[in-house]
Amino acid sequence: MNVQPAVEIRKMCLEDIDRIILIEREIFLFPWSPGNFADSINAGYICKVLQQADTLMGYGIVMLSPEEAHVLTLGIAADWQKKGLGKQLLQHLIQCARQEHVKSVFLDVRESNHGAAQLYQLMGFRQIATRKGYYPAMCGREDARVMQLIL
Numbered sequence: 210m211n212v213q214p215a216v217e218i219r220k221m222c223l224e225d226i227d228r229i230i231l232i233e234r235e236i237f238l239f240p241w242s243p244g245n246f247a248d249s250i251n252a253g254y255i256c257k258v259l260q261q262a263d264t265l266m267g268y269g270i271v272m273l274s275p276e277e278a279h280v281l282t283l284g285i286a287a288d289w290q291k292k293g294l295g296k297q298l299l300q301h302l303i304q305c306a307r308q309e310h311v312k313s314v315f316l317d318v319r320e321s322n323h324g325a326a327q328l329y330q331l332m333g334f335r336q337i338a339t340r341k342g343y344y345p346a347m348c349g350r351e352d353a354r355v356m357q358l359i360l
């Protein structure tokens with residue numbers, strides 16, 4: 210019998226950053242730096258990784274303010290995408306935000322990132338605004354959809 214180890218979501222630590230950066234550079238055209246991750250951990254943001262046995266497959270970061278939470282990043286390694294892991298991790302992050310009694314969760318997503326926007330809509334996020342030229346892009350700038358989930 211082949212028993213798969215369970216997928217675990219745990220707190221991100223500084224030692225994870227090297228492995229996160231490998232994924233980050235694989236899945237984002239404009240990746241965060243190691244310092245961005247270290248700053249998020251040190252600032253006390255909700256920083257989580259998703260792993261199975263020794264394989265780190267994804268990560269997400271949420272910044273809290275008194276009434277709101279902001280998803281700053283969410284990523285699943287290319288080999289592990291489209292298996293329900295992004296949804297699992299986002300559900301966990303939303304649950305963490307809920308426990309802090311925030312009223313809404315916000316995030317920004319590139320206009321062209323239809324896959325991520327689809328996931329967010331599935332989770333109940335709705336577009337509430339557009340930030341013009343918010344992201345750097347290969348040819349100039351790209352708009353961001355601002356999405357909100359009311360808890």
Ligand SMILES: CC(C)(COP(=O)(O)OP(=O)(O)OC[C@H]1O[C@@H](n2cnc3c(N)ncnc32)[C@H](O)[C@@H]1OP(=O)(O)O)[C@@H](O)C(=O)NCCC(=O)NCCS
Pocket residue numbers: 236237282283284285286289290291292293294295296297317318319322323324325327328329331
């Ligand atoms: C966006 C991302 C986190 C989604 O994670 P994932 O594990 O691949 O997504 P899941 O398998 O959990 O998908 C859950 C649902 O989201 C939607 N979805 C996810 N990826 C999609 C895609 N590429 N195209 C269309 N729908 C998609 C689907 O509705 C899917 O449900 P279904 O498989 O039953 O159709 C992941 O693809 C990723 O890391 N992408 C690169 C980085 C990125 O864009 N991060 C988000 C920045 S805002």
